[in-house]
Amino acid sequence: TQLLEQSPQFLSIQEGENLTVYCNSSSVFSSLQWYRQEPGEGPVLLVTVVTGGEVKKLKRLTFQFGDARKDSSLHITAAQPGDTGLYLCAGDHNAGNMLTFGGGTRLMVKP
Amino acid sequence: DTEVTQTPKHLVMGMTNKKSLKCEQHMGHRAMYWYKQKAKKPPELMFVYSYEKLSINESVPSRFSPECPNSSLLNLHLHALQPEDSALYLCASSQGQGAWNEQFFGPGTRLTVL
Numbered sequence: 259t260q261l262l263e264q265s266p267q268f269l270s271i272q273e274g275e276n277l278t279v280y281c282n283s284s285s286v287f288s289s290l291q292w293y294r295q296e297p298g299e300g301p302v303l304l305v306t307v308v309t310g311g312e313v314k315k316l317k318r319l320t321f322q323f324g325d326a327r328k329d330s331s332l333h334i335t336a337a338q339p340g341d342t343g344l345y346l347c348a349g350d351h352n353a354g355n356m357l358t359f360g361g362g363t364r365l366m367v368k369p
Numbered sequence: 370d371t372e373v374t375q376t377p378k379h380l381v382m383g384m385t386n387k388k389s390l391k392c393e394q395h396m397g398h399r400a401m402y403w404y405k406q407k408a409k410k411p412p413e414l415m416f417v418y419s420y421e422k423l424s425i426n427e428s429v430p431s432r433f434s435p436e437c438p439n440s441s442l443l444n445l446h447l448h449a450l451q452p453e454d455s456a457l458y459l460c461a462s463s464q465g466q467g468a469w470n471e472q473f474f475g476p477g478t479r480l481t482v483l
Contacts, residue, residue, distance in 0.1 A: 289470055300373075300459050300474035301412070346411055350470040355400050355419055355463070357472060359411035 262349050264360030271337055272368050279332040279363045281347035286327050288350050291357070295344040337367045372396075373475035375460050381481045384450060390478045392443040392460030399465040401443040402472065403435060406457040418443060419465060450482045 293301035307323035404412035417425035
């Protein structure tokens with residue numbers, strides 16, 4: 259079983275603070291996706307990273323793929339209440355049809 | 370059209386009922402997926418269809434029966450479900466095999482089994 263460990267599991271912060279979410283595996287990914295999910299809705303794709311060392315930015319969100327393609331991070335700058343939700347990382351280990359999901363990080367940003 | 374749609378949004382059924390969940394995409398994707406998600410957990414893969422053929426069945430009980438009528442449609446037929454089957458059922462699609470296995474999810478069907 260390919261494991262993808264995501265941390266922290268839960269994060270409660272004040273508006274304006276910065277935060278980082280991590281995804282780690284002992285295996286190499288061919289690609290890794292980050293999703294954000296609100297209660298009762300489906301996950302929404304935020305970004306896909308495929309190249310080791312790659313950094314992608316989406317407004318206040320910065321995504322980084324580790325050089326060895328075994329880990330990834332999501333950094334949010336100046337968090338806002340609208341960032342509240344479940345953040346999921348999901349990796350594809352063999353360029354196939356199966357994604358391995360991390361356990362998720364539940365983020366709450368208080369005004 | 371970059372959307373995956375699912376119907377119904379909510380479904381309540383008894384253990385003796387037969388119902389179906391529907392999923393549709395018009396992105397030309399050739400892989401479609403069914404996931405089950407319990408509260409505060411990540412999605413769990415149930416089935417994968419690749420080029421309209423069932424390629425992965427993650428040991429799902431036979432009371433769940435998938436069907437792919439064509440490349441745009443995916444159904445999940447439900448029969449004799451148990452209360453523990455209550456969950457959010459998510460459909461997703463992707464282009465197919467390759468390095469960029471980006472999966473796009475629908476809004477889900479919230480299923481309650483009484």
